[in-house]
Amino acid sequence: MSWPYATPGIPDEEFIRAEGVPMTKAEIRALALSKLRLIKGGTLVDVGCGTGTISVEAALIMGEGSKVYAIDKDPLAVEITKKNAAKFGVGDRLIVAEGDALELLPKLPRSNRYFLGGGGRELPMLFQTALELAGTGGVIVADVITLESLRLALDFLENAGVKYEIAQVYIARGRRLGGYTILSPLNPVYIITAYA
Template sequence: MTALLWPYSTPGIPDDLFERLPGIPLTKREVRLLMLSYLRMEASSVLWDVGAGTGTISVELGLLCPEGKIVAVERDEEVAALIRRNCDRFGVVNVKVLEGSAPECLESIDDRPDRVCIEGGRQVREILKAAWSFLPHRGRVVATASNLENLYALSATLAELQARNIEVVQSALNRLEKRGVYQTFAAVDPIFILSGEKL
C-alpha cells in the first residue's frame, strides 16, 4: 500500500491522504515540511512526537528514517488508534504509539530521544521541561504554537533551559482553492515553529 499512497523518497504527503477524525488537528503539509527541516533527523534518531494528533509527523519521519525509532504520544485512545491506522496506511513499522498524558507518561518510554517534537497542548511549558530532561547533549526540540500564550510559554522556557541555536518562524501560507466557478487563495492558519538545541 505504501507504494500506492506515497511512492516517493521526499516528504510532503498531501493532507487528504491521511485518515482523519472530526476535531482532531492535522499538521498541514507546508507546516510539516518546515517542522521536519528543523528537527534535523539522522538515520537512527529517536523521536518523541508529543501530542501527535493525526500522526502526520510520525508517518512522514517513519518513512524518511526507516532505521530510526519514533514514539507518538497521544492521550486519547481513539486518536491513538487513528495514528496506528495512518501508520498502517503508509506501511510505517517503526512508530510506537503510547497512550498517555504528557508530561507524566514520558518517564515510561524506554527509548530515550535525541529529537522531540511538541505539537501544541495545554501544558507546553511542563511538557518541554520534562522532555528536555531526557535529551542528550546536542539533542533538538521543535515545538509549535498556534496562540500567543503558548508562544510566550515555549520561548520563555527555552530561554530558561538555556537552549542554544533558538529559531522561531511563523508560517504564512496560502493555498489555491476552487470556490464555485472561481479559484481563489485561502490562508492556512498561521503557526509559530520554535526550535532549540541542548548544550
C-alpha cells in the same frame, strides 16, 4: 498507500481522519520535519501525535531500523495514528502510547529528537522534560498556534538560557472560484526549534 518519495509533504487527504482529531497540514509538516534534522535509523518522540502525520512522515524519512514513539492523551488520536501507521507501512517502527505526555515521557526510551505538537499550558514543562531527556546535541521542535502558548514557551526558553530559533509560518493555498484563483489561508503557526 505508500509514499515513494524522499521528500516529505504527503497530501493531507491521504491520511485517515477522525472528527475532532487535529492534523498538522502538509506544508507546515514539511517545514517542521526539516527543522528536526532527522537521521536515517534514528529515533523521534512525537508528543501529541493527533492524526499521526508527523510520526508517519518521520518513520518514512528515518527508514528501517528507526523508531518513532507517538503519544496522545486522546484515545481516538491513538487509534487514528495506528491506522495511519498501518496505511503507510510503518507499523513496525511506530509505537503509539495513550496517556498524558508528562507522565509517559520519562517511561519511554530516550531520544535526541522530540516534536511537541500539543501541550498548551504544559508546554514549558514539556520543553524542559524533552531537553533533559534529549541531552547534548538533541533537537526539540514545537508547533505553536496560540499566542498564550507562544508566550509561555518563549518565557521558559529565555529564562532557561536555551539556544532556540523561531519562525512564523503563513501558508495560503490557492483554489479556483468563479473562474479565478483565490488564496485560502491556513492557521498561522510558530515553529520553535530548541537545541539541547
